[in-house]
Amino acid sequence: MTRTNPDSCPGVLRLHQAADGPLARIRLPGGRLEPGQLQVLAEAAAELGDGNIELTSRGNVQLRQVPDAAALSERLAGAGLLPSDTHERVRNIVASPLSGRIGGWADVHALVPPLDTGLRTAPRLAELPGRVLFTLDDGRGDISGLGGDIGVHATGAAEFALVLAGGDSGIRVSAADAVQVMLAAAHAFLDLGSGQWRLREVDDGVPRVIDVLGLSPGPERLEFGAAHDIPIGWLEQDNGLVSLGAAVRLGSMPARIAEFIAAIERPIFITPWRSLVITDLEEWPAEQVVRVLAPMGLIFDANSPWLQVSACAGRPGCAKALTDVRADAAAAVESGRVLPPTDQPAAESNTSGRATGPGPTIELRTADEVAVADRQHWSGCERRCGRPRGQVTDIVATENGYRIG
Structure with missing residues (x-):
C-alpha cells in the first residue's frame, strides 16, 4: 500500500x-x-x-x-x-x-x-x-x-x-x-x-x-490483545510508596488541574488510555491528593462510567463532525445513560481501528435517547477517529441522529 x-x-x-x-x-x-x-x-x-x-x-x-x-x-x-x-x-x-x-x-x-x-x-x-x-x-x-x-x-x-x-x-x-x-x-x-x-x-x-x-526468529510467538485494565486509583509500588492512577474526563484536562498536579512535585506518566499516573508518593500525601483533586474532576474510581466512554473531537474542533459528540457523551454519563458493563460482546476493532463484527447495528436514536452499556466510542462521522482497540460499541453521528452498533 x-x-x-x-x-x-x-x-x-x-x-x-x-x-x-x-x-x-x-x-x-x-x-x-x-x-x-x-x-x-x-x-x-x-x-x-x-x-x-x-x-x-x-x-x-x-x-x-x-x-x-x-x-x-x-x-x-x-x-x-x-x-x-x-x-x-x-x-x-x-x-x-x-x-x-x-x-x-x-x-x-x-x-x-x-x-x-x-x-x-x-x-x-x-x-x-x-x-x-x-x-x-x-x-x-x-x-x-x-x-x-x-x-x-x-x-x-x-x-x-x-x-x-x-x-x-x-x-x-x-x-x-x-x-x-x-x-x-x-x-x-x-x-x-x-x-x-x-x-x-x-x-x-x-x-x-x-x-x-539478519536475525533468526525462533518458534515461539506471544499473542497480544488490547488491554482494558487501566491503572486507576490507589496503586501500591513495590518499594512501599504509592502511585495514583487518575482518569481525565474524555481525555481533556483543565490547565488548573494540571497546575495542582505539578505542585505535588512527583514524576507523572501520561498513559495511552488518556489517563495519568502520579508516582512515588508517601501514603499521607497520596490521601491528600485524592481529597483535593477528586472534587476537581480527576477520577480515581476504577468503576466510574467515565472510564467506559471515549469520543472524537467532534464539533467545533473538527469540520467533518456532524455534531458536538463530546457534549452528548458527557451528558450521557452525567444523566446515568452509560450503563454498567455486561457480558455481551461489543464490536471489535481491527488493526486500523475501524469496527468489525459482531455487534449488530440498531436503529437511529437522538442524543438524549442513547443508553449503552460497556465500553463505547462516540464519533462525529463515519471515520470514527480515536476509536480505541478491542471490544467497543460504536455510537456514530449521522444526519438523522446516532447509529449504535
Missing part, C-alpha cells in the same frame, strides 16, 4: 489547522513528565490555547487553539519538551506506565532515553512518518496490544521479544541490544517503504525487515 498523500501528523513546529483553530501535539517519550514540565504545559494551555491539555492515545498531549506557534515552541524548548526541531514528530514512544514501580519483568523506562536519543541523533530517521509508533512493554501486556510498528516485549529480566507491526516476530534480543535492534528496524522500514505511514502497510513488511536485520 502506497500513500498518495504525505504524512500530515501535527507537531509543535507544524500545527494542524483544526476547525476551531491551530492544534499542537507535543511528544512525551514514555509518557513521562517532570512537575516543572507539566507546569509549563498548564501555563501554555491557559495563556496560548483554549485552557485545556488533551491526552492522546499515544501518551502524548495536545493544545488546541494555539495561534502563536513561535511562543509555544519557545516555552516548550525551555522546558526540555522540544529537544529537536528536525525529529520532534517521530518521538512516538509508549511504555508500560507502571514499569519499574509495580510488577513487570523489566523496567522498560530505562530504554526510553537511549531510544529517544538514538532517534534524534540519526539524521535519516527524521524521515519517519509521524504515525510510526515504538512500544516498550515490560511483559504485563498493556502496551504490545496497541498495534505499534516497532517495539519490544519483556520475556524475562534481560530478554525481550521483538515486536513488529503489532505482532511477535519470533526474534529474541537481550536488554543490552534492544534499543539498537529497534533503531535498525526503523532504518529498515525507511529502506523498504514507498510512502507508507505504518509498517503493516508495507507488502511483506515484517519478513523483509527481519531479513534486513
